Amino acid sequence: MFGRRRKQEKWILLAPAILVLALITLIPLANTFWLSFTDTRISAIPSPVRFIGLENYIYALTDPEFREALYRTLYFTIVSVGLEGILGVAVAVLLNQKFRGHLILRALIILPWAVPTIVNAVAWRLIYHPDYGALNSLLFQLGLISDYRSWIGDPATAMNMVILADVWKNFPLVAYVALAALQTVPADLNKAAAIEGAGPWKRFWSITLPWIMGPLMVVMVLRTIEAFRVFDIIYVMTGGGPADSTKTASFYVYQEYFNYLRSGSGASYAVLVAGISAVLILFYYSSAKRQATGATA
Amino acid sequence: MRRTMLQSVFLYSCVVALALFTIAPLLWLVTMSISAPTDLTEVPLRWIPSEFDFSRYGALLNIDGGSGERFLSALRNSILTAGGATVIALMLAIPAAYSFSRRGASMVLLFAFLATIMMPPITYILPLYSTFSAFGMLNKTTTLIIVYTAMLLPFATWLMKANIDVLPVEVEQAAFMEGASTSYTIRTVVLPLALPAIAATAMLSFLVAWDEFFYALIFTNDLSAKTLPVAIADFSAGRVTDYGVIASVGVMATLPPAILAICFQKFIVSGLVAGSVKG
Amino acid sequence: MPENQILSVESLQKTYGDVHVLKDINVAMEPGEFLVLVGPSGCGKSTLLSCISGLTEVSSGTIRIAGRDCTHMEPANRDIAMVFQSYALFPNMSVERNIGFGLEVRKVAEAEKKAKVSEVADLLKIEHLLQRRPAELSGGQRQRVAMGRALVRDPKLFLFDEPLSNLDAKLRVTMRTEIKRIHQATGASIVYVTHDQIEAMTLATRIVVMKDGVVQQIGTPHEIYNKPVNAFVADFMGAPSMNLMKGKATPEEGHIRLEIPTPQGRSVSLIDRKTPSQSFRNGPQDVLIGLRPEAMTDQKLSNGSALQSAECLLEVVEPAGADTYAVIHLGETEAIARLSADAPVQAGEMSSITFDLSKVSYFDISSGNRL
Structure with missing residues (x-):
């Protein structure tokens, strides 16, 4: 494949993807950045x-509520x-152990992942229900609690x-x-260590x-990058409440935009959140790259 | 290695605990969906339903009923949106992946692609909202398809690139030597070889789009475009007195991804692992 | 002159960053030749083939195929076909479509395509496989299909990239013969890359020996075998390879006297009855004396005048069926002598070895070049 044609083809093949990404992400990102320096409001x-x-x-940087929201996001994430x-x-x-039914269990584990985020949130909201929730009933019947609790209605536990959900x-x-990685651990390595006298814990x-x-x-x-932008589960389970105890950064920006209609100010929060995400993303690349080069070495 | 009795007991207790933790919430969701409404408001709860009541599913599948109409139109919108976005994203991702894999497109650019989906959606939402609003494109399935295409594209490109990388390059070279153009080679040689990868990528993309909530929440506002996640959030926020209805909608929305996940487990898990680990 | 050459490579250079892979390569080839590029791995032979095919772009220099300058032409336009090491068959297509792919791309009419494919399948004896998929074929059958795909278009030039290296030893010999038969039947012009010097010797009409991106020698198998231009070629071509013994060569009236030291302290003394060439003008000098194993034997050889005998200590004796090889420590190396199969010799014994100096080569001790 020859220099010039190769180069042309490279860009022709990429062009549609780049176009879509530019329109839907790059330009809006630049636009959000611009908005953050204005006092725009959403209005008819x-x-x-x-x-x-x-x-x-x-x-934004002096706004204690936003700082609270960031701390909550950090808490949720960590x-x-x-x-x-x-x-x-x-x-x-x-x-990774061999036991009867280990393949079935391995297959079963995928189910929580397959449950849509919103269904997950709804299901757990029902489970946590203060009057008719399964959690209350279960713990009560087991004698672990004496009174029903409002699990997500209480700022202390919400x-x-x-997080549990x-x-x-x-x-x-x-x-x-982790399982895929475990399966690459050479069995000889563990056997050698066992012969050297290392117990299971030590191994x-x-x-x-x-x-x-x-x-x-x-x-x-x-997962950190994903958790940091948490929104869906909060929206359905608690709506940021009670008493803002679950209001995360994304939710905060969402409200600034669509409840208070302050797009300029909302954009500045968004840019700050995006900045933190960018740092996490760079961290992801460096760890992924280390992993990739380590894997080939 | 042989296990002692104690070790076996410990192992199997862990197994049982994990199995319970994994399926109990789902089992309970299913149980709620088929329990009589009065069973669900007993204190403490009645774990085994007094009778099996499948009427909620009947109502959901009846287009003329209130909840049936809401559910079925949301289901239709979800299928159209997730399906449409998956198809378009793959059509764009495959040539892009080929460029990254075989035409030396810079990895930095691929990282930039991936960075766009790692950013929180709140970064993009307002300008998108204003633009779509200005063009009268709010509350349209097409609009969601466009946005979801952009959302699926980086990951699909990335997965396809990793899969094209491992195809034997000599086969393509042979096609070029025989005089085939790049597009002919991609169509007749690369695509058939990459078919399993394409299927896996399509499935994962579909599931991601099926799951999406934030954009759908902001861009849609009635039955004509609302997707299942938004409809479910509505059901749950509304003044429904029968929690079984919410549960049954949840079960219905979970069935397609759960079936895909169980049937194509190998595909999906290897795609997930590759997608989250390889650099 | 270039008009009647099927391939000419002129001053070809290829660099990857700082790595100089091909250094000033000049190769020309007449129609119908079977040119084999051979050398150890990393010598640049595959890169050279790749440059000729157009899959790799050259850094500088010119490549002409059938008189046309193809240096910057796409592979598809060079009128060439290639057989890959991995065969590179299209796994999703039948054998028939694999062979006809090039014609399919060129939109050749269905009937004509079918006729050509079956003609080639006939030549390669694979008519019965046409409807199968590559995965259902054995290694040798895949090899034939790959050749079929190349042959069907009747290109000006065929390129073979180590086509036999994925086959087992026995099949390799069969396919080698098969390739030779096809070359003879079609008169095709072939450039063939291999690291196997036996393949090179048996197939080639001419051999290009390469090392470190430099062409060492171009010549017929006979020339390469008997008159290697340097110690590398002498050592690389032939199995077992040529013995390169350090010794002293003294030019005398009408002949050269050779002294090859042994570990036992005395030297084997031989007389090469050739008039010393210009290289030996400066009196006695240390040289590498190259003798192939078959020129060190116990057998009666016909060319009496060049024969010399000397008593040598056989350190190891290895019966190999048709011959027996004996290791003799000579000239600071383990020289190998090729004795007759039933030679009554034993390791650790002295034996009389006949040296045939009619085929001796001399190399400069420092540069390794032929003297």
Whole structure:
């Protein structure tokens, strides 16, 4: 394939994809960036756009509610991804054992992943229902609680309950990645360590975990990026409440746009959230790249 | 290695615990959907329904009923939107993937592609909303298809690229030597070889689009375009007194992805693992 | 002159970044020739073939095929066909469509295509396989289909990229014969890459020996075998390879006297009854003395005047069926002598070895070039 034609073809083949992505993502991104320096509002009557420099940003950075929302997002992200990681690895280790029905269980694990996010949120909302929820009933019948609780109506527990629902849906992904990595651990390595006298626990920490760490890191960072923009589950389960206790950054921006109709100010929040995401994305690439080069070495 | 009794007990307790944790919520959702309405409001709950009541499913599948109309039109919109976006995204992704794999298109560009879907949708939503609104394109299935195409494209390109990478390049070279053009080679040689990969990519893309909520929430507002996730959120937010109805809608929306996931597990899991790990 | 050449490569260079893969390659080829590019892996032979095919772009230089400058032409326009190492058959197509693919692309009429495909299938004895898929074929059958795909278009030039290296040893010999038969039947012009010097010797009308991106020698198998231009070619071509023994050559009146040291302390002394060439003008010098194993034997050879005998210590004796090989420590190397199968010799014994100096080669001890 010759220089010039090769080059032409390269761009011809890419052109439709680039066009779509530019229209739907790149241009809106630039537009959001521009809006963040204006005082635009969403209204039926077009009003003149006024450039107000960094005013939105100064406000956003000093806005305690936004900072709260960021902290909540961070809490949600760290706890749910952390739990998904621990649960995922534990499940993978379990599924990597041979026991009766291990293939069935391995197949079953995909179900939570297949449940649509919104259905997951709705289902858990029903389970957490303060009067007729399955969780209350179960814990009550087991004697673990004496009174029904309002799991997601109580600011103290709401976020953790949302996290539990999110972990239930997303641990299979981590588990599958960890399992795939586990299956590449050479059996000889473990046997050698066992002969050297290392117990199962020691073997897990010094052989298995380091071996699967690369892929595990990559999927965890990917989950972090997804968790950081959490919106759907919050929208359905709690609507950001109670008392803003589950209002995350994405939800905050959403409200700024579509409840308060302040598009300029909303855009500045969006840009800040996007900036944090960008850092996470760069982190993802560096870990994925390390994984890719490590895998070929 | 032989397991001791204690180890076996521990292992199987873990297995049972995991199985319960995994399926109990789903089982309960199904149970709710077929329990009598009065069973669902007992305190404490009645776990086994007093009678099996499938009437909610009947209502959902009846186009003339209120909830049936809402559900069926949402189902239709979801199928059209997810299906349409999957087809278009693949049609754009395959040539792009070929360019990345065989025509030396820069990996930095592919990373840029992927970065666009990793960004929170709130970054794009407002300008998109204004533009679609200005062109009178809100509340249209077509609009969602366009947006979903962009959403599916990077991942589909990425997966297809990884799959084309491992095809034997000599087969394509042989086609070029025989005088075939690039597009003829892609159609007659590459596509047939990549068929399993295309199927896997299509399935994953479809599931992602099926699951999407945020754009659909913002861009649609009535039966003509609302997708299942939005309809379900409506059902659940509305003043429904029978929780079984919500549960039955949830079950119905879960069936297609769950069936795909179980039947094509190997495909999907390997796609997922590759998609989240390889750089 | 270039008009009647089927292929001419002039001053070809290929670099990948800092790596200089092909250095000033000049090769020309007449119609009907079977030109084999041979060399160790990494020598650039496959890159050269790839440049000729057009799958790789050259850095500089010219490639002419049948007189046309093809240097910057697409592979499809060069009027060539290629047989790949992995066969590169289209797995999703029947054998018939595989062979006819080039004609399909060129929109040749169905009837004509069918006729040509069956003609080629007949030549390759694969008519009964036409409806099968490549996956249902054996290695040898795939090989034939790959050749069929190349033959059916009747191109000016055929390129073969190590086509036999994926076959087992026995099948390789069969297919080698088959390729030779097809070459003789069709009179096709073939450029053939291999790392196997036996393949090169048996198939080629001319051989190009390459090393490190440089052409070492171009010549008929006979020339390459008997008059290697340097120690590398001498060592690479032939199995077992030519013995390259360090020794002292002293030009004397009408002949050259050779002294080859042995570990036992004394030297084997031989007389090469040839008039010393210009290279030996400067008196005694250390040289590499090249003798093929068959020129060191126990047998009675016919050319009496060039024969010399010497007592040598046989360190290892390896019976190989038709011959027996004996390792002799000579000239700081383990020289191999080829003895008759039933030679009454034993390891560790002294034996009389006959040296046939009519085929001796001399190489400069530092540059390795032929003297």
